[in-house]
Amino acid sequence: xxxxxxxxxxxxxxxxxxxxxxxxxxxxxxxxxxxxxxxxxxxxxxxxxxxxxxxxxxxxxxxxxxxxxxxxxxxxxxxxxxxxxxxxxxxxxxxxxxxxxxxxxxxxxxxxxxxxxxxxxxxxxxxxxxxxxxxxxxxxxxxxxxxxxxxxxxxxx
Amino acid sequence: xxxxxxxxxxxxxxxxxxxxxxxxxxxxxxxxxxxxxxxxxxxxxxxxxxxxxxxxxxxxxxxxxxxxxxxxxxxxxxxxxxxxxxxxxxxxxxxxxxxxxxxxxxxxxxxxxxxxxxxxxxxxxxxxxxxxxxxxxxxxxxxxxxxxxxxxxxxxxxxxxxxxxxxxxxxxxxxxxxxxxxxxxxxxxxxxxxxxxxxxxxxxxxxxxxxxxxxxxx
Numbered sequence: 001x002x003x004x005x006x007x008x009x010x011x012x013x014x015x016x017x018x019x020x021x022x023x024x025x026x027x028x029x030x031x032x033x034x035x036x037x038x039x040x041x042x043x044x045x046x047x048x049x050x051x052x053x054x055x056x057x058x059x060x061x062x063x064x065x066x067x068x069x070x071x072x073x074x075x076x077x078x079x080x081x082x083x084x085x086x087x088x089x090x091x092x093x094x095x096x097x098x099x100x101x102x103x104x105x106x107x108x109x110x111x112x113x114x115x116x117x118x119x120x121x122x123x124x125x126x127x128x129x130x131x132x133x134x135x136x137x138x139x140x141x142x143x144x145x146x147x148x149x150x151x152x153x154x155x156x157x
Numbered sequence: 158x159x160x161x162x163x164x165x166x167x168x169x170x171x172x173x174x175x176x177x178x179x180x181x182x183x184x185x186x187x188x189x190x191x192x193x194x195x196x197x198x199x200x201x202x203x204x205x206x207x208x209x210x211x212x213x214x215x216x217x218x219x220x221x222x223x224x225x226x227x228x229x230x231x232x233x234x235x236x237x238x239x240x241x242x243x244x245x246x247x248x249x250x251x252x253x254x255x256x257x258x259x260x261x262x263x264x265x266x267x268x269x270x271x272x273x274x275x276x277x278x279x280x281x282x283x284x285x286x287x288x289x290x291x292x293x294x295x296x297x298x299x300x301x302x303x304x305x306x307x308x309x310x311x312x313x314x315x316x317x318x319x320x321x322x323x324x325x326x327x328x329x330x331x332x333x334x335x336x337x338x339x340x341x342x343x344x345x346x347x348x349x350x351x352x353x354x355x356x357x358x359x360x361x362x363x364x365x366x367x368x369x370x371x372x373x374x375x
Contacts, residue, residue: 053234055260077210081234084268103212104238107245 004066006052007073013038020044027061053082068094083113161223163209163239164230165196184218210238212246220247229255240270307359309373311351316375323347328368331361
């Protein structure tokens with residue numbers, strides 16, 4: 001699965017690490033060179049410096065052959081624009097945009113852009129744990145903690 | 158008429174001022190508190206200090222009843238989302254976006270924003286009109302369509318000199334609107350032959366500009 005990620009923040013860098021460990025070709029794009037310091041070293045994917053809403057930068061990132069596109073920058077609007085470009089211009093099969101404002105996330109989801117809001121996902125999970133909802137949280141939390149242990153182990157080694 | 162302007166930078170501020178001076182009503186949405194305050198001091202109670210990319214402030218500003226919502230912030234992604242939200246949530250009649258990166262004009266059209274203004278492209282078209290371009294001058298784009306108006310001057314040695322309009326091989330959708338010969342406008346009938354010194358006015362799809370140039374200049 002060819003994956004293009006824009007935004008090498010904490011989430012982007014973490015996800016890129018998981019995907020390259022699984023053996024997927026990953027290209028991660030960010031405006032700031034310093035952002036790439038968040039990646040595992042040596043990073044087995046490709047890094048690209050540039051604006052993730054720019055058509056030429058996206059082409060250079062290999063979006064025309066991408067199976068999945070993830071917009072994970074800090075800007076909701078930047079993510080929504082990039083995700084729409086990936087979907088409508090480049091016809092990438094799987095596109096997800098991180099949109100922290102839940103209202104905007106819902107609005108765009110109803111217009112066909114698959115959006116995830118950190119606000120509601122984390123909030124809903126915390127609510128489930130606090131109210132003893134056993135169906136929702138435990139597997140996700142266990143999996144997340146396993147990844148954290150892996151990361152911590154690698155830092156120690 | 159009533160207009161909502163999103164973004165109170167230099168472009169937004171002067172646009173608001175010009176619209177007010179020509180007797181229109183406006184509301185300007187500006188995120189920065191100090192900038193919003195400054196505009197209010199200059200122009201009166203026509204400012205909402207809020208982010209323009211949130212539906213509730215767009216509703217408060219009256220985007221639904223405005224003649225047009227005009228997004229002129231310095232960030233293309235913000236202008237895109239402001240215009241889309243105004244359409245989705247306020248059912249705005251008309252949205253106009255400023256684009257900073259000229260490549261985004263096509264992107265915005267693909268994503269449903271038909272009216273864009275690119276300062277880069279406006280400047281380019283001004284410069285192109287001043288430069289010697291072999292007598293081929295793209296004069297202006299026609300608003301709301303992917304069309305433009307071109308003026309071509311037929312010089313000695315131009316391959317189309319002597320050919321009749323019907324045999325030029327213009328691309329589909331392109332049309333000669335008229336010929337200026339010795340200061341007089343002639344109908345561009347199919348059997349009229351072009352002469353050296355003619356100025357030809359062409360309506361063309363923007364995408365076919367290169368083919369029009371080829372048909373006239375080889």
